[in-house]
Amino acid sequence: MTLKTEKYPALYQASLELFADFGYRKTTVEDVAVKLDMTKGNLYFYVKNKKQLYEQTITHALTQWKDHVKKAVDKKSDPVEKFRVMAVSALAYIEKNAPLRQVIIKDPQIFTLSPREDRFAETNQAAMVILKDILKQGVAQKKFYPMDVDQVTAYLFSVYMMFLIKTYVNADQASSKKLFAIALELNLRGLLNHTTDRLTPIV
Amino acid sequence: MTLKTEKYPALYQASLELFADFGYRKTTVEDVAVKLDMTKGNLYFYVKNKKQLYEQTITHALTQWKDHVKKAVDKKSDPVEKFRVMAVSALAYIEKNAPLRQVIIKDPQIFTLSPREDRFAETNQAAMVILKDILKQGVAQKKFYPMDVDQVTAYLFSVYMMFLIKTYVNADQASSKKLFAIALELNLRGLLNHTTDRLTPIV
Amino acid sequence: MTLKTEKYPALYQASLELFADFGYRKTTVEDVAVKLDMTKGNLYFYVKNKKQLYEQTITHALTQWKDHVKKAVDKKSDPVEKFRVMAVSALAYIEKNAPLRQVIIKDPQIFTLSPREDRFAETNQAAMVILKDILKQGVAQKKFYPMDVDQVTAYLFSVYMMFLIKTYVNADQASSKKLFAIALELNLRGLLNHTTDRLTPIV
Amino acid sequence: MTLKTEKYPALYQASLELFADFGYRKTTVEDVAVKLDMTKGNLYFYVKNKKQLYEQTITHALTQWKDHVKKAVDKKSDPVEKFRVMAVSALAYIEKNAPLRQVIIKDPQIFTLSPREDRFAETNQAAMVILKDILKQGVAQKKFYPMDVDQVTAYLFSVYMMFLIKTYVNADQASSKKLFAIALELNLRGLLNHTTDRLTPIV
DNA sequence: GATGAATGAGGGTTCATTCAT
DNA sequence: GATGAATGAACCCTCATTCAT
Numbered sequence: 001m002t003l004k005t006e007k008y009p010a011l012y013q014a015s016l017e018l019f020a021d022f023g024y025r026k027t028t029v030e031d032v033a034v035k036l037d038m039t040k041g042n043l044y045f046y047v048k049n050k051k052q053l054y055e056q057t058i059t060h061a062l063t064q065w066k067d068h069v070k071k072a073v074d075k076k077s078d079p080v081e082k083f084r085v086m087a088v089s090a091l092a093y094i095e096k097n098a099p100l101r102q103v104i105i106k107d108p109q110i111f112t113l114s115p116r117e118d119r120f121a122e123t124n125q126a127a128m129v130i131l132k133d134i135l136k137q138g139v140a141q142k143k144f145y146p147m148d149v150d151q152v153t154a155y156l157f158s159v160y161m162m163f164l165i166k167t168y169v170n171a172d173q174a175s176s177k178k179l180f181a182i183a184l185e186l187n188l189r190g191l192l193n194h195t196t197d198r199l200t201p202i203v
Numbered sequence: 204m205t206l207k208t209e210k211y212p213a214l215y216q217a218s219l220e221l222f223a224d225f226g227y228r229k230t231t232v233e234d235v236a237v238k239l240d241m242t243k244g245n246l247y248f249y250v251k252n253k254k255q256l257y258e259q260t261i262t263h264a265l266t267q268w269k270d271h272v273k274k275a276v277d278k279k280s281d282p283v284e285k286f287r288v289m290a291v292s293a294l295a296y297i298e299k300n301a302p303l304r305q306v307i308i309k310d311p312q313i314f315t316l317s318p319r320e321d322r323f324a325e326t327n328q329a330a331m332v333i334l335k336d337i338l339k340q341g342v343a344q345k346k347f348y349p350m351d352v353d354q355v356t357a358y359l360f361s362v363y364m365m366f367l368i369k370t371y372v373n374a375d376q377a378s379s380k381k382l383f384a385i386a387l388e389l390n391l392r393g394l395l396n397h398t399t400d401r402l403t404p405i406v
Numbered sequence: 407m408t409l410k411t412e413k414y415p416a417l418y419q420a421s422l423e424l425f426a427d428f429g430y431r432k433t434t435v436e437d438v439a440v441k442l443d444m445t446k447g448n449l450y451f452y453v454k455n456k457k458q459l460y461e462q463t464i465t466h467a468l469t470q471w472k473d474h475v476k477k478a479v480d481k482k483s484d485p486v487e488k489f490r491v492m493a494v495s496a497l498a499y500i501e502k503n504a505p506l507r508q509v510i511i512k513d514p515q516i517f518t519l520s521p522r523e524d525r526f527a528e529t530n531q532a533a534m535v536i537l538k539d540i541l542k543q544g545v546a547q548k549k550f551y552p553m554d555v556d557q558v559t560a561y562l563f564s565v566y567m568m569f570l571i572k573t574y575v576n577a578d579q580a581s582s583k584k585l586f587a588i589a590l591e592l593n594l595r596g597l598l599n600h601t602t603d604r605l606t607p608i609v
Numbered sequence: 610m611t612l613k614t615e616k617y618p619a620l621y622q623a624s625l626e627l628f629a630d631f632g633y634r635k636t637t638v639e640d641v642a643v644k645l646d647m648t649k650g651n652l653y654f655y656v657k658n659k660k661q662l663y664e665q666t667i668t669h670a671l672t673q674w675k676d677h678v679k680k681a682v683d684k685k686s687d688p689v690e691k692f693r694v695m696a697v698s699a700l701a702y703i704e705k706n707a708p709l710r711q712v713i714i715k716d717p718q719i720f721t722l723s724p725r726e727d728r729f730a731e732t733n734q735a736a737m738v739i740l741k742d743i744l745k746q747g748v749a750q751k752k753f754y755p756m757d758v759d760q761v762t763a764y765l766f767s768v769y770m771m772f773l774i775k776t777y778v779n780a781d782q783a784s785s786k787k788l789f790a791i792a793l794e795l796n797l798r799g800l801l802n803h804t805t806d807r808l809t810p811i812v
Numbered sequence: 813g814a815t816g817a818a819t820g821a822g823g824g825t826t827c828a829t830t831c832a833t
Numbered sequence: 834g835a836t837g838a839a840t841g842a843a844c845c846c847t848c849a850t851t852c853a854t
Contacts (some may be wrong), residue, residue: 244814649828
């Protein structure tokens with residue numbers, strides 16, 4: 001007999017795909033159950049209610065994403081390298097994970113950092129830690145300029161998420177990716193300690 | 204006697220505010236009717252169904268936004284000036300129009316340019332025309348470098364919308380606005396014909 | 407077309423009969439709707455939810471009962487007469503109103519006077535006022551002995567309700583009614599002012 | 610190894626407490642299982658279904674009550690004494706057994722003597738036998754007047770149950786107990802053959 | 813133009829009960 | 834004896850939409 005624990009991976013996958021295709025509202029609890037070849041009633045044996053099914057599913061997917069990036073980052077030692085790998089591996093991951101992408105596009109508030117209603121605060125925080133550690137290391141090694149690491153982390157995190165999402169919202173992925181490359185370079189250069197010529201402020 | 208047409212402004216306003224506060228799903232047709240001091244039944248005299256009510260409301264708001272920007276742009280003659288005014292006035296408008304902002308945050312696919320499901324294609328196209336005309340003029344006057352105007356338009360449009368939304372999604376508006384300033388300058392410089400110092404290509 | 411208001415009497419009647427037959431839990435909202443020849447959905451146009459349907463139905467029935475008793479009492483002027491009429495008319499009413507009887511038997515906490523969860527506090531209070539007024543008048547006219555009217559009211563109210571219910575719980579109505587007669591007499595005699603000696607045995 | 614039978618006492622106790630707190634409907638089979646540190650599935654090994662669990666639980670509690678009263682009564686020989694002891698010990702027992710009290714208050718039809726749906730007929734009959742034997746003895750010894758023992762038994766039984774319940778339904782226990790004392794005296798006097806003098810107060 | 817009563821199609825959730833292991 | 838996964842039948846409630854008046 002299948003253990004309860006063994007069923008969650010399939011459950012999250014089925015759930016993610018359906019939420020990706022139809023969105024939270026139009027996805028029925030019954031839909032999920034059918035996709036898993038079980039009854040609605042039994043699905044409630046695994047999950048408290050529809051809302052929690054959604055949140056657990058997203059959390060699961062985001063966590064996997066984060067772990068993947070973390071693994072890639074850990075292979076590098078230089079903070080500049082790490083920064084670049086982080087950005088690139090995050091992009092590569094989401095590029096191949098269509099359901100997660102679609103879900104985020106349909107519910108971009110997943111990344112909302114406003115404490116008021118952040119349903120994925122914990123996961124988002126965990127993801128930011130990766131970035132934060134890189135920045136801290138860079139600053140400690142004087143490769144990055146001295147900064148308020150927390151603030152810069154929050155800022156960069158939201159900018160990257162924005163890019164990652166936007167990259168796949170439009171059909172014109174070519175130009176979006178170019179933008180991504182530019183932004184990556186821009187930010188990296190901004191972080192470096194020896195920026196000889198800076199842009200003049202305008203506003 | 205009130206003409207049918209005279210009621211639409213109030214209708215769109217009430218509708219926009221509710222959709223802004225509760226989102227499409229949680230806004231009831233009844234909610235809208237009550238806010239307008241009319242009955243559900245009567246509301247259906249003005250509107251075909253809930254979906255169209257939503258789309259008309261958004262279209263109306265976007266059109267007003269576009270008109271406002273257009274008016275500001277038309278006061279300038281130099282394309283560089285126009286470009287800058289366009290960006291700044293668009294930002295200023297959305298800054299003061301909280302409901303529209305919230306609606307966009309809750310449904311960012313409003314700006315999705317994918318032809319598959321663009322419910323606001325027409326309005327978005329109209330908005331892009333403003334940008335496109337500026338670019339065309341700039342190129343004609345050799346102030347902007349020669350480019351594929353259509354592609355650059357699409358690219359810049361989505362980037363701006365992205366910024367405009369993002370600016371208000373997070374509480375950290377200060378840094379977002381700084382980002383906006385930087386991006387504006389970056390893009391303008393990229394567009395100019397005689398860019399003395401360019402960023403080194405990365406990809 | 408039927409006015410909303412005009413439908414409540416039928417609604418309460420159908421509802422009361424069903425709750426009487428099957429109890430709160432086993433009575434389905436659909437059952438009520440079907441009995442009224444309407445759809446479930448439409449029933450929710452008249453009533454907020456099942457719980458309120460129940461409470462409104464009971465309140466309605468209790469109020470009618472109270473009004474009936476009040477009308478009978480008001481025809482008398484002597485407090486002793488009033489007391490007797492009150493008891494008898496209350497019994498006569500419930501004797502003919504089988505559904506109300508059954509509902510009370512199935513949910514005797516309808517008369518619970520504990521403030522913690524009295525769902526029919528208001529109605530029960532209103533009913534007690536009738537009794538209280540009789541007692542007050544009797545005391546004022548020195549026909550009843552001086553007493554704490556509030557406490558005696560509460561006491562007599564619960565005793566009577568107990569009798570009224572019990573009278574119909576058993577099949578053996580004959581002896582129950584006899585008990586009722588005895589209790590009525592006993593209480594009335596207890597209330598009278600000039601009880602010089604002990605009550606003569608009555609049974 | 611625990612025998613199946615050894616588990617019933619704990620089962621009935623847990624069950625009674627839950628039914629007392631939440632009533633039949635709101636008590637879940639799972640609730641009972643959890644309280645017993647077993648699984649739902651296993652509970653069904655001991656009990657056929659929820660309904661029977663309820664009935665067995667109540668029957669068990671009522672039987673214990675009856676046995677307690679019987680034991681007290683058997684210590685006396687005079688029927689008048691027996692009658693008094695019966696009433697007082699029954700009251701004392703229920704006074705200390707809160708769960709049983711609550712269950713009865715929530716489901717007063719436990720004492721319904723109507724043959725149509727008496728789920729506890731057997732137990733109720735057994736309890737009545739105690740009373741009936743006292744009456745028979747009293748009549749045989751000519752201490753009680755000649756009567757239709759069966760009818761008087763049924764009558765007195767329902768009256769006492771009514772009192773016992775009512776005594777604990779309201780917060781105002783003081784006056785309820787006083788009522789109980791009065792009723793006891795009244796009934797005893799009614800039963801006696803030669804009511805020459807007064808009974809001494811008992812409570 | 814306006815009203816409000818009516819409809820109908822779900823969708824989420826609970827839970828008693830069963831049964832293979 | 835015990836487990837826990839699975840089932841299925843209800844049931845409550847919401848709401849967009851229609852339509853006679």
